[in-house]
Amino acid sequence: MLLHVRSMPFEVRLVELRYADAHCHVNPVNGLGAERVAAKFRKVGGWFIALVALSPSHYGFKPFAVEGYEQVAALLAREVEAVRRAGLEAAGFLGIHPAEVDRMVAQMGVEEAYRRGIELVEAVARLCLRYGFTGLGEVGRPHYQCRAESVTICNLILDRALELARDYGLLAHLHLEQAGEATARDVSQRLKSALQRRMVAVHHARGDTLKGCLKEGLWVTVPARRDDLKLAFKQPPHYMVESDFLDDPKRPGAVVEPFRIPEEIAGAAGEVEVNEEYLWRICVDNVVEFYGVKPP
Numbered sequence: 079m080l081l082h083v084r085s086m087p088f089e090v091r092l093v094e095l096r097y098a099d100a101h102c103h104v105n106p107v108n109g110l111g112a113e114r115v116a117a118k119f120r121k122v123g124g125w126f127i128a129l130v131a132l133s134p135s136h137y138g139f140k141p142f143a144v145e146g147y148e149q150v151a152a153l154l155a156r157e158v159e160a161v162r163r164a165g166l167e168a169a170g171f172l173g174i175h176p177a178e179v180d181r182m183v184a185q186m187g188v189e190e191a192y193r194r195g196i197e198l199v200e201a202v203a204r205l206c207l208r209y210g211f212t213g214l215g216e217v218g219r220p221h222y223q224c225r226a227e228s229v230t231i232c233n234l235i236l237d238r239a240l241e242l243a244r245d246y247g248l249l250a251h252l253h254l255e256q257a258g259e260a261t262a263r264d265v266s267q268r269l270k271s272a273l274q275r276r277m278v279a280v281h282h283a284r285g286d287t288l289k290g291c292l293k294e295g296l297w298v299t300v301p302a303r304r305d306d307l308k309l310a311f312k313q314p315p316h317y318m319v320e321s322d323f324l325d326d327p328k329r330p331g332a333v334v335e336p337f338r339i340p341e342e343i344a345g346a347a348g349e350v351e352v353n354e355e356y357l358w359r360i361c362v363d364n365v366v367e368f369y370g371v372k373p374p
């Protein structure tokens with residue numbers, strides 16, 4: 079796709095950029111599914127998609143049970159394959175979403191939710207190895223107001239997830255509140271080694287949380303919305319761009335579709351000055367470095 083980039087006032091250059099979606103969900107049961115999403119994304123210059131599995135109930139599988147996550151893992155493996163067949167690079171992520179943990183606390187009480195959550199995250203890590211997935215995700219804390227006990231259980235599960243990711247050599251995608259520098263500091267302190275610091279990404283980072291994470295030297299993925307990108311474009315190019323597409327026809331306006339990423343980037347680039355090298359860094363180089371995939 080051709081993109082107009084203003085490198086100097088009044089000068090417009092044409093750049094042929096390639097686009098990556100660093101955090102995307104697909105739902106072949108109720109939505110478009112990977113095959114159609116990848117084909118549409120490829121047409122507009124897409125070269126990579128990180129597919130993050132949704133929770134079992136989104137696909138009609140049994141919630142809060144190892145069995146349900148096994149079914150999700152098998153589905154994710156097929157969807158990752160579909161992206162590759164469409165000619166794009168892909169990475170698969172399987173995790174336990176903090177909203178699921180919150181639901182478990184509500185339904186089964188604190189202790190049972192903790193026991194079940196740890197059992198599930200351990201099962202999920204083993205499934206990542208069995209299917210050759212790239213990482214654990216999403217794990218973390220809810221971004222909305224929830225039970226105080228849920229935050230505690232989420233933190234315990236998050237720490238176990240980070241331990242498993244480190245032991246198994248997996249990347250991790252974190253879903254967290256947006257508390258600015260406090261969120262960044264919290265993640266930083268949970269990561270014990272410099273090596274793992276390079277293997278964890280804070281997803282959906284915006285505003286002060288984005289700035290804080292960059293300051294802490296953490297990887298982040300920024301939502302591909304024009305306003306979020308405009309702020310990101312004023313930061314050093316040490317992040318990636320995500321759609322966080324839900325592939326849920328019942329919530330069409332909830333997020334940007336992957337195939338609209340080029341449009342959103344072009345829109346933001348029309349308002350905040352960035353050069354071609356900057357855009358290649360966030361759309362290609364950083365993705366190659368973080369996910370360990372081949373450049374387009």
Ligand SMILES: [Zn+2]
Pocket residue numbers: 101103130216322
């Ligand atoms: Zn997500």
